[in-house]
Amino acid sequence: MPTFGTEIRSRIFQDSILTMIKKLSLAILFCGLWMIGQAQKLGHINGQMLVEHMPEYKTAYEELNTYKKQYEDALVAMRSEYEKLIEDYKKSEQTAPKVILETKVKEIQAKEQGIYDFQEQASADVTAEEQRKVAPILEKAKLAIEEVAKSNGYTYVFDAGSGSMLYMGGDDITKLVCTKMGIPDFTNEAKEAKEAKVAPKK
Numbered sequence: 001m002p003t004f005g006t007e008i009r010s011r012i013f014q015d016s017i018l019t020m021i022k023k024l025s026l027a028i029l030f031c032g033l034w035m036i037g038q039a040q041k042l043g044h045i046n047g048q049m050l051v052e053h054m055p056e057y058k059t060a061y062e063e064l065n066t067y068k069k070q071y072e073d074a075l076v077a078m079r080s081e082y083e084k085l086i087e088d089y090k091k092s093e094q095t096a097p098k099v100i101l102e103t104k105v106k107e108i109q110a111k112e113q114g115i116y117d118f119q120e121q122a123s124a125d126v127t128a129e130e131q132r133k134v135a136p137i138l139e140k141a142k143l144a145i146e147e148v149a150k151s152n153g154y155t156y157v158f159d160a161g162s163g164s165m166l167y168m169g170g171d172d173i174t175k176l177v178c179t180k181m182g183i184p185d186f187t188n189e190a191k192e193a194k195e196a197k198v199a200p201k202k
Contacts, residue, residue, distance in 0.1 A: 042170025043154040045177055046161035051141050053183050057117040060133040067129055071122040078118060082111045141181075148176045160190065 051057050089104045096104075149157050157173065174187040 028143060041153050041157040042156050043173040044158045044160040044170055045174050047159040048161045049186055049190055050177065051137060053186050054137060056137045060137060063132060064133060070125055075118065078115050082115060085111055144177050144180045148173055148180050152176065
């Protein structure tokens with residue numbers, strides 16, 4: 001029997017939104033706000049947690065999950081058709097004429113290629129949809145941080161959730177930014193997350 005080697009996955013979009021937030025938001029969210037002639041004043045905030053606490057993000061997350069599920073359901077159906085073709089081939093393999101078997105092999109290979117093409121296009125479509133929905137959310141968070149920084153005289157605002165900070169100095173501006181954006185203050189939640197990161201492993 002021919003080998004049909006395409007890897008078919010019933011779920012092809014794993015935690016893609018969260019990955020995007022980590023890679024994209026933290027790359028563009030924080031910028032130095034240089035103020036000539038003033039002493040440097042430092043602040044910090046957990047950028048990922050800020051975005052995840054925004055109502056717009058929660059809405060986008062739900063909408064994107066619904067969007068992705070349509071692709072996943074379609075892929076499951078295609079996989080089922082593919083498996084039926086293989087099962088039909090196995091049943092006919094010992095008795096069917098060569099021409100019929102060759103036709104069945106071509107059908108299976110065509111279905112295989114169709115699934116592969118579908119996965120590639122689905123992945124590209126979902127990525128584009130994520131960017132379309134998440135970009136304005138990131139921009140809103142970025143503008144809020146910049147406005148708080150400028151109005152309170154901060155020279156730099158650092159991301160406390162990036163995982164690359166060796167020392168967290170300056171002021172925690174979480175409350176100021178949350179007030180500016182009209183969302184609940186998650187200062188304590190951010191502190192607990194920080195402490196959990198630095199706690200020694202037992």
